[in-house]
Amino acid sequence: MVIDWGWIAGHLDDIVAALWQHIVLVGIPLATGFAISLGLGIWAVRRPRVYGPITAVTGVLYTIPSLAAFALLVPVFGFSMLVAFIPLTTYTLLILFRNIVAGFQSVPSEVLEAADAMGYRQRDRLLRVEIPLAVPLMMAGLRLAAVTLIGLATVVSILGSGYGGLGQLITDGLQTFFPTKYVLGGVLSVALAVVVDLLFVRTERRLTPWAGARATGAVPA
Amino acid sequence: MNEVARWLADPATWQGGTGIPVRVLEHLAIVAASIAAATLVALPVGLWIGHTGRGATLAVNLANVGRAVPSYAVIVIVLPFSLSFSRELGLNVIPTFLAMVLLAIPPILVGAYAGLREVDRDLVESARGMGLRERQVLTGVEIPLAAPVIVGGFRTAVLNVIATATIGAVLGFGGLGRYILDGRLRGIGGTGELIGGAVLVALLAVGVDLVLAVVQRWLSRRADPSLGPARGYRDLPAIPLADGAP
Amino acid sequence: MTAHAATQRAATVEFEHVTKVYGPGAAVTGAPAAVDNLSLSVPAGRICVLVGPSGCGKTTTLKMVNRLIEPTSGRVLLDGVDAATRDVTELRRGIGYVIQHAGLFPHQTIAENVATVPRLLGWPSARMTARTGELLAMVGLDPVTYAGRYPAQLSGGERQRVGVARALAADPPVLLMDEPFGAVDPIVRERLQDELLRLQEQLAKTILFVTHDIDEAIKMGDLVAVLGAGGHLEQFGPPAAILASPANDFVARFVGTDRGLRRLSLLSVGELPLAPVATCHVGDDGPSLRQLVPEGDFAYVLVLDGDDRPIGWIHRDRQTDGVVTPDDIESDSPLLDRRTTLKEALSLLIDASVQTGIVVEETGAVSGRIGIADITARMQGADRSADRSADRSADRSEDRSGAGPAGDAEP
Numbered sequence: 001m002v003i004d005w006g007w008i009a010g011h012l013d014d015i016v017a018a019l020w021q022h023i024v025l026v027g028i029p030l031a032t033g034f035a036i037s038l039g040l041g042i043w044a045v046r047r048p049r050v051y052g053p054i055t056a057v058t059g060v061l062y063t064i065p066s067l068a069a070f071a072l073l074v075p076v077f078g079f080s081m082l083v084a085f086i087p088l089t090t091y092t093l094l095i096l097f098r099n100i101v102a103g104f105q106s107v108p109s110e111v112l113e114a115a116d117a118m119g120y121r122q123r124d125r126l127l128r129v130e131i132p133l134a135v136p137l138m139m140a141g142l143r144l145a146a147v148t149l150i151g152l153a154t155v156v157s158i159l160g161s162g163y164g165g166l167g168q169l170i171t172d173g174l175q176t177f178f179p180t181k182y183v184l185g186g187v188l189s190v191a192l193a194v195v196v197d198l199l200f201v202r203t204e205r206r207l208t209p210w211a212g213a214r215a216t217g218a219v220p221a
Numbered sequence: 222m223n224e225v226a227r228w229l230a231d232p233a234t235w236q237g238g239t240g241i242p243v244r245v246l247e248h249l250a251i252v253a254a255s256i257a258a259a260t261l262v263a264l265p266v267g268l269w270i271g272h273t274g275r276g277a278t279l280a281v282n283l284a285n286v287g288r289a290v291p292s293y294a295v296i297v298i299v300l301p302f303s304l305s306f307s308r309e310l311g312l313n314v315i316p317t318f319l320a321m322v323l324l325a326i327p328p329i330l331v332g333a334y335a336g337l338r339e340v341d342r343d344l345v346e347s348a349r350g351m352g353l354r355e356r357q358v359l360t361g362v363e364i365p366l367a368a369p370v371i372v373g374g375f376r377t378a379v380l381n382v383i384a385t386a387t388i389g390a391v392l393g394f395g396g397l398g399r400y401i402l403d404g405r406l407r408g409i410g411g412t413g414e415l416i417g418g419a420v421l422v423a424l425l426a427v428g429v430d431l432v433l434a435v436v437q438r439w440l441s442r443r444a445d446p447s448l449g450p451a452r453g454y455r456d457l458p459a460i461p462l463a464d465g466a467p
Numbered sequence: 468m469t470a471h472a473a474t475q476r477a478a479t480v481e482f483e484h485v486t487k488v489y490g491p492g493a494a495v496t497g498a499p500a501a502v503d504n505l506s507l508s509v510p511a512g513r514i515c516v517l518v519g520p521s522g523c524g525k526t527t528t529l530k531m532v533n534r535l536i537e538p539t540s541g542r543v544l545l546d547g548v549d550a551a552t553r554d555v556t557e558l559r560r561g562i563g564y565v566i567q568h569a570g571l572f573p574h575q576t577i578a579e580n581v582a583t584v585p586r587l588l589g590w591p592s593a594r595m596t597a598r599t600g601e602l603l604a605m606v607g608l609d610p611v612t613y614a615g616r617y618p619a620q621l622s623g624g625e626r627q628r629v630g631v632a633r634a635l636a637a638d639p640p641v642l643l644m645d646e647p648f649g650a651v652d653p654i655v656r657e658r659l660q661d662e663l664l665r666l667q668e669q670l671a672k673t674i675l676f677v678t679h680d681i682d683e684a685i686k687m688g689d690l691v692a693v694l695g696a697g698g699h700l701e702q703f704g705p706p707a708a709i710l711a712s713p714a715n716d717f718v719a720r721f722v723g724t725d726r727g728l729r730r731l732s733l734l735s736v737g738e739l740p741l742a743p744v745a746t747c748h749v750g751d752d753g754p755s756l757r758q759l760v761p762e763g764d765f766a767y768v769l770v771l772d773g774d775d776r777p778i779g780w781i782h783r784d785r786q787t788d789g790v791v792t793p794d795d796i797e798s799d800s801p802l803l804d805r806r807t808t809l810k811e812a813l814s815l816l817i818d819a820s821v822q823t824g825i826v827v828e829e830t831g832a833v834s835g836r837i838g839i840a841d842i843t844a845r846m847q848g849a850d851r852s853a854d855r856s857a858d859r860s861a862d863r864s865e866d867r868s869g870a871g872p873a874g875d876a877e878p
Contacts, residue, residue: 063430064423065384071401071419075412114570117533117643118583118633119560132574144288151291158293158391159405170297174391179301186294193289210574210617 004180015169019188022165025153029085030146033092040093041100042126051101058094066091066152070159081163084156091152092145099141103134136208143200150193154185166192225420228413239399241421248396248425251389252382255318259325259378267330267374271337271367272359280334287327292385295320296392317389324385325378332374336367368440376433383426397422477511477673478546478640480532485541487527487698501527502698505541509690511640512671516688518678520721524698525677529643532675533562545641560584563634563642563672567649569626571618577603577629578614584637602632605669607662624655631663635670642674648683660686681722685710685729693718707733728810730846736812737805739845741826741835744769749778751791756783767821769833770796776831777802780821800825800836809842816842 157164173182303315390398400418404411713719779796801815
């Protein structure tokens with residue numbers, strides 16, 4: 001198999017541009033999706049009755065393959081960027097919602113009771129106790145969403161919107177029967193996903209100093 | 222919407238080598254084949270890791286990698302190799318098939334591993350203590366109790382694989398994804414095909430997942446008869462929880 | 468923080484016809500109540516224990532003080548002020564709350580946990596640090612070691628101590644404790660109980676303590692409220708009164724058939740009159756022992772060593788010649804000090820070969836002896852006094868045994 005390294009060297013800007021495009025394609029839906037699902041999650045925790053319908057709907061949406069989802073939105077949005085952003089945001093939402101709610105549910109009830117008894121008002125309790133303790137699962141959800149999104153974003157280029165990030169490299173390469181391009185696109189996508197995954201693992205650990213602490217030389221009471 | 226209706230109403234859509242029934246079968250066939258192949262590799266390994274507890278870090282890392290890797294990327298990375306193998310199959314089928322197998326292995330393996338891990342250790346020990354042999358403990362106690370989670374792993378695998386097969390159309394594979402691609406290529410006139418294909422894919426995916434969800438529910442009931450009636454996707458969403466098990 | 472300042476920081480707690488009913492039929496009479504028309508009054512600076520079987524409403528009652536649960540009817544008053552009229556957040560910041568499993572915030576350090584209420588109240592950080600260190604030391608945890616740790620790194624007993632420190636941080640006038648020592652093993656539990664009692668000696672807070680363990684109630688409470696099924700108050704009074712005169716069958720059964728023994732744990736050796744002990748030293752003349760103890764009396768002489776510490780008993784007629792040596796000791800006896808409870812003393816004496824206990828001072832010097840007969844005589848005297856004290860109102864502050872010395876001519 002012959003990789004044209006010369007081509008790679010000569011087109012570094014294009015490659016970097018594609019990479020950057022991909023990051024934007026992932027970053028915006030991730031942020032938007034997180035904001036929306038955080039709101040929905042808090043709502044679902046306060047009103048448990050909402051949880052069922054939301055989960056049911058998001059569950060069904062999740063099973064739809066991304067290419068089909070993109071295609072289904074074409075009549076509404078044409079082949080613009082929105083055709084990509086909407087499904088990407090939605091997938092983020094689906095993954096994050098379930099994990100955010102799980103995060104809130106992981107806070108032990110006696111901690112909540114103690115917080116109430118100490119005199120925390122509801123908003124303070126949310127900000128100072130519930131959210132910090134929900135962070136581990138939320139971060140895990142964000143990590144999963146980010147990584148999944150990187151994969152989903154590669155498919156955007158297939159419908160030919162012209163804004164496909166690394167997937168564009170792949171699709172162009174395929175259409176021009178140019179292995180270097182499409183293999184490069186593939187390898188970079190995988191690399192990006194792995195790097196992002198590791199970054200998130202690092203951040204998770206940084207944000208939860210109490211999770212690493214195990215009984216170290218505890219003196220018996 | 223009218224376009225879709227028009228496309229569906231056209232008898233040509235249903236006939237011949239590119240008709241809907243054929244495409245559906247193509248899609249299902251490759252899904253079934255790849256899942257079968259993946260199961261042959263992943264299930265025994267996952268069961269072994271879960272039963273003995275050894276190699277757990279490998280399983281967890283595999284799960285992470287499996288979730289991270291984009292299916293489109295895998296297809297194209299495999300492509301140059303498969304092309305050198307066979308010009309035609311190497312384009313149309315093999316890359317897609319290989320990618321599907323590779324992507325199906327992690328969820329099945331992790332599902333088996335996590336399912337077995339969750340089984341109450343006390344139950345396993347008392348089974349051993351009653352004189353059941355290792356294999357009987359595995360098949361009689363652990364697997365029935367772990368079945369719901371194992372099937373959950375299959376569910377994730379099937380979803381991945383259906384999506385990958387759809388993308389495989391880019392390389393010329395058949396299946397329902399072709400309608401989306403072909404419809405796109407035809408421009409305005411192909412809108413009906415584009416959206417119709419997408420609808421079919423969505424229906425296929427949701428339908429298969431629903432069947433698996435019912436199976437999963439039935440197995441959960443068998444493992445724990447005290448479970449109440451299911452309330453649709455509320456109890457068994459396919460969306461993964463980020464803490465490990467599918 | 469002086470004891471004087473502390474007693475000013477203790478409030479009275481009163482329940483006036485407090486009722487709690489759950490469910491849509493809350494206004495309907497005859498619906499089963501969690502708490503049923505409870506009225507009792509806890510004086511400032513006292514420990515009041517709410518005890519009863521599960522479902523008797525003791526936790527519900529407790530939670531109505533800091534309004535985690537609101538009463539269906541009736542009032543809860545702190546220092547005469549209806550809790551319902553106060554802002555609930557401000558109310559809770561002025562009440563300490565300790566629960567089983569502590570409920571510490573896992574994501575905060577021990578120091579941050581302890582300083583929770585002061586931080587909510589806006590204390591300057593220097594004051595918070597000082598107070599945290601003081602409190603941790605008070606509950607027996609070295610601040611330097613523990614302040615920076617996370618709850619996951621502490622044992623269950625240590626976490627409970629932090630929970631108590633956290634509850635006391637803003638020096639609240641009332642402390643609520645809901646089965647605080649229920650989740651730790653018996654050895655740790657006993658230690659924590661003793662430490663709380665020691666703390667209370669210093670701080671004199673008004674404490675409402677919920678438990679299902681009658682022994683804990685007897686040990687901890689100045690006043691005990693026994694609650695029965697349906698949230699009904701069965702009896703309220705000092706522990707001795709509950710044990711000596713249970714108000715009805717339920718209380719009698721709840722206390723258990725060994726309540727006599729339990730009452731023994733409320734009295735100590737120091738309250739008994741001590742009989743004199745004849746002593747001799749190693750090396751004394753053997754036959755002379757006979758003169759030390761007159762006929763018809765307790766026929767043993769206590770042998771002491773060179774430091775005047777007791778070694779054992781020797782019968783007065785034992786040695787007809789020679790000197791007393793340690794090998795002549797026939798038997799041993801339990802050593803008791805004035806603070807040993809009569810229950811412990813009794814169980815030690817029953818086991819001993821010579822059923823007499825030697826009472827020693829802190830210096831080790833022998834001050835006298837007691838026997839089983841002394842204990843039973845004291846119990847009969849206590850019976851009479853306890854019957855009379857059960858009639859008195861629970862508001863009067865009395866010492867924990869609830870009775871004066873035996874033989875007192877009470878008005």
